[in-house]
Amino acid sequence: MENILHWISENQQIIYIVILMIFVGIEIIGRVPSVLHTPLMSGANAIHGVVIIGAIIVMGKAETDNYLALVLGFLAVILGTLNVVGGFVVTDRMLEMFKGKKKTNV
């Protein structure tokens, strides 16, 4: 019991962030029209590409003789970048269509 309490107070910052972010995440997309479901999914997909930061840190910390870490880290950086860049570009392409639609509307 005391262990758990200790852990909570030690990591309270992180716990606060997690709880608040859950509410923010739910709150901000609560009223999305169904037309935007897919672009929103795609945009969120790009945002979780933030995992790339972890890959960069892994890569940057790897000793130059630790080949396992180097190879896996390098792969992770590539995959993470794919997620970020591909995600944002695909989302933009989807939304481009919506913009064109607005133009003909005006």
Next chain:
Amino acid sequence: MGEYILTVCYLIASVTFILGLKMLSNPVTARKGNLVAATGMTIAILGTIFLYRDETGTNLHNLGWIFGGLFIGGVIGTLAAKKVKMTSMPEMVSLFNGMGGACAALISLVEFNHIANEILLTGISTGYTGKVLIIVLGLIIGSVSFAGSMIAWGKLNGSVKDFSFPGQNILNLLILAVALGAGAYLVINPGHPFLLYVILCLSLIYGIFFVMPIGGADMPVVISLLNSFTGVAAACGGFLYNNKVMLTGGILVGAAGTLLTILMCKAMNRSLLNVLIGSFGGNKTGATGGTTAQGGHYKEISLSDSAMLMSYANKVMIVPGYGLAVAQAQHICHELEKMLNDKGVEVKYAIHPVAGRMPGHMNVLLAEADVNYEKLLEMDDANDEFKTCDVVLILGANDVVNPAAKNDPASPIYGMPILEVELAKNVIVNKRSMKPGYAGIENDLFFRPKTSMLFGDAKKVLQDLVSEIKAI
């Protein structure tokens, strides 16, 4: 100094993620929102590369490798995203999502490897509990997301077929339980590196089996769910490095993704559980219960009759579906619409929220062909207008117009709101054959007296229709 700037960078990035998502949920600001989030991401990445200091205050090295990886990933990602056809967008999203999951899993592998080396050196295997727990969680979630996304990707492009066997759900849970058990053991005794690879394999298998039995029509929901999984996996990385931007970004996507998944299910009037273990499309035994008209009689209509019918109608409503997307018939469809307009026929489109393979699929497709936004009616508006229509032309849509959803409680799609095309005077259904739609259920509509079938590939049929109408 550098660290303080990095903190500010991360703060900015976190705010842009929240703002970006917020803007993405409104059609007017959506595109800008995507750019805002991308800018924040760039700031966070560059900040990390140049300003990050570890506990001992040393810079990141291997910058050549990092930029090499960024370059390769960036070029491939951009090319793939630019080249992909509008119809294949959902599978692309799935693919990129899988990459993120794999990235999270790889980070876990490398970090555990560091710990294992330390244990080998010092012989002390205590004090790693928290770290190992997060590593194992990141590994499991990341690899499930990766494997699942790959299967979803394969299903959407047609290379992976639905596959299920009796007791699969139980076996799935068993695999997951063993993986979690092994993970728990590893957390307590971190001195067994090989266990990590066992967990990796089990998670990959679980991911595959998890998505395998789910019908292709439900893939957008599954991708959205896996998307939120990857978000949580990224957040695990945030825990591991005490990195606030990974944490906020990951949890934000995890929460928003989960809600989005539920919203998508709601648009189909089904529960998430029903999608995951339900039998929509995957398990045919549940689907046969609702067939009343199997083997009934349907009537065909010729091209010239259809052309005649539409040319002399006052109002035609087009109901597009996946068949239109597959045939890439959006441009010729627009041409038909213009041609009918010139003849004084009012033409509108009825868009079901889940027509096609993703929500908004039809809107995007028709916008690509320059169809006027005002001609696209949402389901409720369309349902009000059907009774004033002379002809409804259904182009490759099936389940979204299936009356079983309204009047057959035994049908797996019972309760899903549909387009009530039967209110119109005539219904022409263009399909490639009498085969059931993606949900694998028979459609009573095709056997109704008002309905006539016009078989053939949507593009071919529309081209022929256009030339027939020209000739009139």
